[in-house]
Every structure is written in structure tokens, then in C-alpha cells.
Amino acid sequence: AQSVTQLDSHVSVSEGTPVLLRCNYSSSYSPSLFWYVQHPNKGLQLLLKYTSAATLVKGINGFEAEFKKSETSFHLTKPSAHMSDAAEYFCVVSDRAGTALIFGKGTTLSVSS
Amino acid sequence: GAVVSQHPSWVICKSGTSVKIECRSLDFQATTMFWYRQFPKQSLMLMATSNEGSKATYEQGVEKDKFLINHASLTLSTLTVTSAHPEDSSFYICSAGGASGRGGYEQYFGPGTRLTVT
Numbered sequence: 001a002q003s004v005t006q007l008d009s010h011v012s013v014s015e016g017t018p019v020l021l022r023c024n025y026s027s028s029y030s031p032s033l034f035w036y037v038q039h040p041n042k043g044l045q046l047l048l049k050y051t052s053a054a055t056l057v058k059g060i061n062g063f064e065a066e067f068k069k070s071e072t073s074f075h076l077t078k079p080s081a082h083m084s085d086a087a088e089y090f091c092v093v094s095d096r097a098g099t100a101l102i103f104g105k106g107t108t109l110s111v112s113s
Numbered sequence: 114g115a116v117v118s119q120h121p122s123w124v125i126c127k128s129g130t131s132v133k134i135e136c137r138s139l140d141f142q143a144t145t146m147f148w149y150r151q152f153p154k155q156s157l158m159l160m161a162t163s164n165e166g167s168k169a170t171y172e173q174g175v176e177k178d179k180f181l182i183n184h185a186s187l188t189l190s191t192l193t194v195t196s197a198h199p200e201d202s203s204f205y206i207c208s209a210g211g212a213s214g215r216g217g218y219e220q221y222f223g224p225g226t227r228l229t230v231t
Contacts, residue, residue, distance in 0.1 A: 036222075043206065043224035044157075046114075051217070090156060097218030098210065100147045103157045 002027045002095045006104035014112050019078040021107045023091030026072065033074045034092040034101065035065055044090070050074065061085070086111045115141030117209045119223040126197055126230055133193045134226045136207030141221065143209035146190035148182060151204040151225075163190060187211070197230045204228075 007022040025031060035047040048059025055067040065076045074091060091104040116139040126132050136146060145164050149157040161177075163169035163184035171177045179201075181193040190209075194201055204227050210220040 041227075044222045094220075098145060100159045100162055101208065101220060102159070103149075105156045 002029075002031065002093050002102050004033075004091045004093045004102060004104040006089075006091050006107050008107050009105065010108045010110070012110040012112065013081045015083055016080050019076070019081045019085065019109065021076040021089050021091075021109065023074045023076065023104060024072050025074060025091070025093045027093060027095050029095045032094045032097075033065075033067060034094075035059065035063070035074075035076045036090045036092055036103075038088045038090065038106075040087070047076070047089075081109075081111045083111050083113065085109060115139070115209065115219070115221045117141070117143075117207065117221045117223040119205075119207060119226045121226060122224065123227040124229070126228070128198055128230055129196055131193055131195045132197055132228060133191055134205055134207075134228075136190045136192070136209065136223050138188045138209040138211075138221070141209060141211060141219075142187040143190070143211045144187065145210040146182075146184050147208040147210065147220070148180075148190075148192050149206045149208065151206060157206060160192075194228065197228070199230045202228055202230045 003026045005024045033050040036044045047063050048057045050057045050067045058064045063078045089107045092101045094101050118137045120135045148160045151157045160175045161169045161171045163182050169182040184190040204225050206225040207223040208220050213219040
């Protein structure tokens with residue numbers, strides 16, 4: 001069975017400092033992995049996705065993530081946080097095309113000035 | 114990416130009434146629709162999966178007689194919450210899945226419907 005574990009429920013950073021949101025996955029197949037962001041009272045926005053191409057994936061708004069099979073990790077990073085990055089972030093896994101996306105519990109990112 | 118819409122975006126209903134939520138794939142042939150529920154400050158939980166023209170498959174713990182899902186066409190799926198109660202108040206999000214133009218498979222989320230049952 002597939003699952004994701006987001007290692008931090010809450011991460012706080014200062015504006016201009018790096019962001020690291022950690023995610024480990026479990027999958028019986030070669031997974032597709034995603035990061036979504038959700039701002040308060042809003043829908044989901046896809047930040048980036050990994051689908052067995054390059055292991056370093058670049059997304060929108062300066063975010064990127066690296067797929068590490070040996071560590072079963074897919075951590076999300078950004079070199080410099082912006083106030084507008086404050087939101088809920090979900091790491092998501094899918095085992096096979098056509099199956100549902102399985103969400104992690106989410107990490108709340110707070111950015112202080 | 115494809116556009117997926119949900120209607121209504123928010124609804125308030127009285128306890129005991131039924132509410133229908135529509136999910137439309139506007140420019141994408143959705144062979145599969147997924148319905149998720151998100152309680153406040155929690156993650157998305159999969160409720161059910163429906164393939165076009167077939168009965169939905171419900172996740173464990175989701176009452177199929179309470180949450181009626183119809184997926185009659187490649188562009189429309191509906192979720193009807195029957196005899197709604199306050200504990201059904203939640204954010205309901207659909208996802209449309211299907212073949213992409215590049216031979217792969219893509220899923221696109223709708224913007225969600227916030228249901229409040231009084």
C-alpha cells in the first residue's frame with residue numbers, strides 16, 4: 001500500500017531564509033510524487049511533480065524537490081522564503097496511473113518578517 | 114492544465130436535507146473522478162473513486178447510501194449528500210483523471226465546495 005509521511009506538522013522560518021519541508025513515501029511500485037500548496041480557505045495548487053524523469057524537479061515560485069529512492073524521500077525546498085509562501089503544504093503519492101492520489105497530513109509553513 | 118470546476122463553491126443547508134455538488138471537467142475527458150473530503154485543519158481523505166458509466170468504489174468507512182456519486186459522462190460527476198447532518202460539514206474536493214495528450218495520465222483538482230449543515 002502507498003503512503004506518505006510528512007515529518008513536520010509545522011515549520012517556521014524567517015523571510016529570506018531557506019525552506020525545507022520533509023516527506024518520506026512508501027510505495028510498492030515506481031511512484032509518482034507531488035507537492036501541493038493550499039492557502040487558507042482556498043483550493044489546491046500543484047507546485048511540482050515527479051514522474052520517473054529527472055530526480056531533481058523544479059516547480060513554481062522557486063520551489064524544487066529531489067526524489068531519493070535510496071532514502072524514500074521527496075523533500076521540498078526553496079532557497080529564500082517569502083511572506084506569501086505561508087500556507088499548508090501536502091506531499092502526495094500515486095502508485096499507478098488511474099489510481100487516487102494519497103495525501104500526507106500536511107505541513108503548515110509560517111513565515112515571519 | 115485542464116480546468117475542473119465545482120458548483121456550488123459554498124452551500125449552507127439545514128439538517129436533514131440533501132445537497133448535490135457538481136464537478137465538471139471543462140476541457141478534459143475524465144475517465145475517472147475522485148471525491149475527497151477535508152475537515153478543518155486536516156488533510157484530504159479519499160471518499161470514493163468512480164469510473165465513467167460505472168458504480169463508484171467507496172473507501173472504508175464512507176457510507177455509500179449517504180454519499181451518492183454519479184459519473185454519467187466524461188465531463189460530469191455529482192456527489193449528493195443525503196440527509197445531511199452537521200458532522201457532514203466539510204470541504205469537498207473532486208479530482209478529474211484521464212489520459213493526457215502526451216500519452217500519460219493526469220489528474221486535476223477542482224476548487225472545492227464548502228458545505229455547512231446547520
